[in-house]
Amino acid sequence: MKKQSKKVKKELTIEQKISRRNFISFTSFAVLAVGAFEGWRWLYKSPQEITGITGGTRKPLRRALNKTEIFFRRTVFSENHLVKTYPKSMAAKHVRVNSDIGVEASKKFDPAAWKLVVNKKAGEVLQVTLQDLMALPKTEIVYDFKCVEGWDQISHWAGVKFSDFIKHYQLDDYAKMQFVGMETPDKAYYVGIDMPSAMHPQTLLAYEMNDKLLPLEHGAPLRLIIPVKYGIKNLKRIGTISFSDTRPRDYWAEDGYDYYSGL
Numbered sequence: 064m065k066k067q068s069k070k071v072k073k074e075l076t077i078e079q080k081i082s083r084r085n086f087i088s089f090t091s092f093a094v095l096a097v098g099a100f101e102g103w104r105w106l107y108k109s110p111q112e113i114t115g116i117t118g119g120t121r122k123p124l125r126r127a128l129n130k131t132e133i134f135f136r137r138t139v140f141s142e143n144h145l146v147k148t149y150p151k152s153m154a155a156k157h158v159r160v161n162s163d164i165g166v167e168a169s170k171k172f173d174p175a176a177w178k179l180v181v182n183k184k185a186g187e188v189l190q191v192t193l194q195d196l197m198a199l200p201k202t203e204i205v206y207d208f209k210c211v212e213g214w215d216q217i218s219h220w221a222g223v224k225f226s227d228f229i230k231h232y233q234l235d236d237y238a239k240m241q242f243v244g245m246e247t248p249d250k251a252y253y254v255g256i257d258m259p260s261a262m263h264p265q266t267l268l269a270y271e272m273n274d275k276l277l278p279l280e281h282g283a284p285l286r287l288i289i290p291v292k293y294g295i296k297n298l299k300r301i302g303t304i305s306f307s308d309t310r311p312r313d314y315w316a317e318d319g320y321d322y323y324s325g326l
């Protein structure tokens with residue numbers, strides 16, 4: 064019996080072989096196509112996440128994004144993993160100004176009257192002047208600043224390490240929370256940062272660029288310099304700092320950009 068069927072196979076004509084192959088490939092293609100369509104329909108029909116902190120995508124996609132974030136946080140991110148630094152001589156003399164939400168030149172702003180507002184529990188508020196910050200240990204960094212829009216530039220910043228600021232103002236209990244939120248004084252631009260990235264040894268509350276006080280367009284009197292994140296998280300002109308265990312609102316995440324935006 065076996066032998067006979069083998070014999071039959073061998074006797075298939077060229078035409079038969081071709082039509083059999085055609086049949087196999089068309090059927091597999093059809094099966095794949097139906098599969099792809101069903102997959103798409105599943106995604107299309109799955110519920111939209113609630114727009115709010117993040118930009119509104121299908122829930123399964125957000126689950127995937129969140130998993131990518133967890134993967135990055137566990138593998139790439141580490142307190143001991145430092146972003147590459149450069150000699151000062153390599154820092155750009157003409158630093159690019161990217162966008163100016165909340166720091167528009169047309170907006171009235173008096174840097175001399177500015178104070179950093181730290182929101183504590185039960186409505187308690189801590190106010191810090193630039194002089195207070197300048198009295199704390201100063202840390203400098205020269206690194207490659209990267210914008211998601213596709214440019215990067217080696218730049219030189221100086222200020223107070225966020226972790227030194229936390230220690231000095233005895234905010235250690237707040238630093239045990241999961242997130243820091245920072246907003247411009249007019250609340251037009253705002254970012255949410257996971258605590259490990261905020262407490263990273265290269266994260267600065269920066270008041271200087273190229274050895275001079277920050278120009279207004281770069282975020283005077285104080286901006287966030289967070290080398291483990293893309294430019295979008297490096298908020299210019301910090302007005303308030305808050306702490307929370309839920310994700311603070313984030314300007315670009317609301318538009319669908321990656322909330323974590325790590326490098």
Ligand SMILES: Nc1nc2c(c(=O)[nH]1)N[C@H]1C(S)=C(S)[C@@H](COP(=O)(O)O)O[C@H]1N2
Pocket residue numbers: 158159160161162163164165166209210211247252280281282294295296297298299300
């Ligand atoms: N207040 C405020 N901060 C901001 C922005 C902004 O529009 N407003 N843009 C962000 C983006 S997208 C980038 S790339 C950097 C650019 O910083 P720079 O203008 O000092 O180069 O600032 C970030 N911080």
Ligand SMILES: [Mo]
Pocket residue numbers: 161209210211212294295
């Ligand atoms: Mo950017």
